[in-house]
Each structure stands twice: as C-alpha cells, then as structure tokens.
Amino acid sequence: MEERVLQTQIIYGPVNSRRLGRSLGVNILPTEQKVCSFNCIYCQYGFTSQKCIHNDIDGLKLPIPAEVAEALMNSLPAVGDLDAITLAGNGEPTFHPSFRQIAEAVSRLRDRNKPGVPVCILSNSSTVNESSVQEGLSFIDRKIMKLDAGRENTFQKTNRPRPGITLKKIVDGLARLENVEIQSLFYSGPVTNASPEEITAWLEQLSLINPVGVQIYTMDRVPADHRVGPLDKSELEQIAAEARARLPEADVRVF
Numbered sequence: 001m002e003e004r005v006l007q008t009q010i011i012y013g014p015v016n017s018r019r020l021g022r023s024l025g026v027n028i029l030p031t032e033q034k035v036c037s038f039n040c041i042y043c044q045y046g047f048t049s050q051k052c053i054h055n056d057i058d059g060l061k062l063p064i065p066a067e068v069a070e071a072l073m074n075s076l077p078a079v080g081d082l083d084a085i086t087l088a089g090n091g092e093p094t095f096h097p098s099f100r101q102i103a104e105a106v107s108r109l110r111d112r113n114k115p116g117v118p119v120c121i122l123s124n125s126s127t128v129n130e131s132s133v134q135e136g137l138s139f140i141d142r143k144i145m146k147l148d149a150g151r152e153n154t155f156q157k158t159n160r161p162r163p164g165i166t167l168k169k170i171v172d173g174l175a176r177l178e179n180v181e182i183q184s185l186f187y188s189g190p191v192t193n194a195s196p197e198e199i200t201a202w203l204e205q206l207s208l209i210n211p212v213g214v215q216i217y218t219m220d221r222v223p224a225d226h227r228v229g230p231l232d233k234s235e236l237e238q239i240a241a242e243a244r245a246r247l248p249e250a251d252v253r254v255f
C-alpha cells in the first residue's frame with residue numbers, strides 16, 4: 001500500500017476518485033498538518049495530534065472564505081469536465097469555523113462555472129449536530145458521511161474521537177439529515193468492525209439513519225496503526241448484500 005501525503009494547496013486535482021469519478025478537491029484545512037476531531041485507527045494521514053484531539057486550534061493557519069473562493073474561481077475555467085467538486089482534504093472540512101460561508105461560496109461558484117456538477121463533501125459526521133454545520137450542509141448536493149461502526153465501544157476504538165463525541169449523537173444527527181449518503185470503511189486486525197456481530201449492529205444504525213446511498217470500502221493506503229489491514233473484495237460484497245437486504249431503496253456500492 002502507498003503512503004498518503006497531505007494536500008499542499010486549497011485546490012487539488014482533478015483526481016480520479018474511486019467513489020466520485022473526476023473530482024476537483026477543495027481543501028479548507030491547513031497544508032502542514034491533518035486537522036480532525038477523530039484519530040481513526042486506519043487513517044491514511046497518520047495519527048491526529050493531541051492539540052487537535054483536544055480542540056486546540058489556536059495558531060492553525062486556516063484559509064478565509066475569500067481565499068477559498070478566489071482559488072476555486074481561478075481553477076474552475078481550466079479544469080475541463082468534472083464529475084464532482086469535493087470538500088475533503090487534510091482532515092475534517094466541517095471543522096473550519098467558516099464552513100457555512102465556504103460551502104455557500106463553493107455552491108455559488110459551481111452554479112456559475114460548472115452547472116450540474118454536484119458539490120460533495122466527505123465528512124466524518126462528528127459535527128453533524130452543530131446548527132452552523134447543518135446550514136453549510138444544506139448547500140452540499142452529496143453529503144457523504146462516515147459511519148464505521150454500530151456499537152459505541154467499536155466506534156471509540158475505530159475512530160477514537162475527541163472526548164464527548166458519541167456514536168448515539170452522531171446517529172441521531174445523521175437521521176435528521178435529508179438525502180444523506182453513508183461511507184463506511186471496514187478493516188480487520190486485533191480490533192475489527194467487520195465481524196458478524198459488528199455488521200448486525202451497523203445495519204441497525206443504518207436503519208435508523210435511512211440513507212439514500214451507502215459506500216462500502218476498505219483501506220488502500222498505509223494505516224496509522226500498522227496492526228490493522230484491509231478486507232477482501234468478497235467480504236465487502238457480503239456486507240453490501242446485507243445492507244441491500246436491509247435498505248432495499250438505498251444505492252449500496254462497494255469500492
């Protein structure tokens with residue numbers, strides 16, 4: 001597996017994304033370090049710093065909304081055909097204090113320059129209950145939100161969130177979002193979220209959320225904790241079959 005490096009600019013790509021096609025990335029987090037409220041066991045960017053885990057973001061160099069808008073405006077005319085414009089990058093995009101304004105600006109620039117191309121977000125779901133984040137998400141066409149576990153204990157061991165973030169709060173918030181898509185990464189190792197009991201619990205949470213889509217995948221980069229590893233494609237297909245049976249109207253895909 002390859003190592004993943006941090007994005008070094010606000011706009012990156014277009015990249016050929018497994019899940020989104022030809023996607024122009026928008027990174028609204030610092031270029032020197034990952035900024036995230038999770039510290040996932042499988043994170044491709046390595047472990048999250050203790051400062052971020054304790055929500056100490058003083059001194060981080062975050063781009064202001066005008067800088068993001070200018071960078072996107074300069075990029076869009078020359079990028080060619082796109083399947084997506086995606087807020088992702090060096091951590092959790094909704095963590096930015098001006099996320100709502102940035103989401104609105106990205107949506108407006110898309111309307112002007114690439115009408116019909118969906119604005120997407122890859123989020124870890126940890127901020128889904130914050131009202132300003134919900135306002136920001138209303139500007140996003142495809143809200144692709146993380147849910148890797150169905151049990152609190154497994155969520156804590158897998159995603160290792162900032163203190164106070166619980167699976168129950170996240171599931172409650174996701175259940176209130178319209179047209180939400182769930183992204184779930186499954187892995188194996190001394191801790192796993194892919195045993196039959198774990199999948200049963202995960203399916204129960206999916207039923208509460210009722211997503212329009214479910215993206216199932218595994219690790220394809222070097223993980224933060226080297227004791228965990230990827231699942232086989234056949235194991236992912238089995239999980240997908242169970243998700244389709246539970247949610248017959250959702251678009252469930254393996255990547």
Ligand code: SF4
Pocket residue numbers: 034036037038039040042043044045048090091092124
């Ligand atoms: S949510 Fe994403 S960026 Fe944050 S620690 Fe997990 S995998 Fe890494």
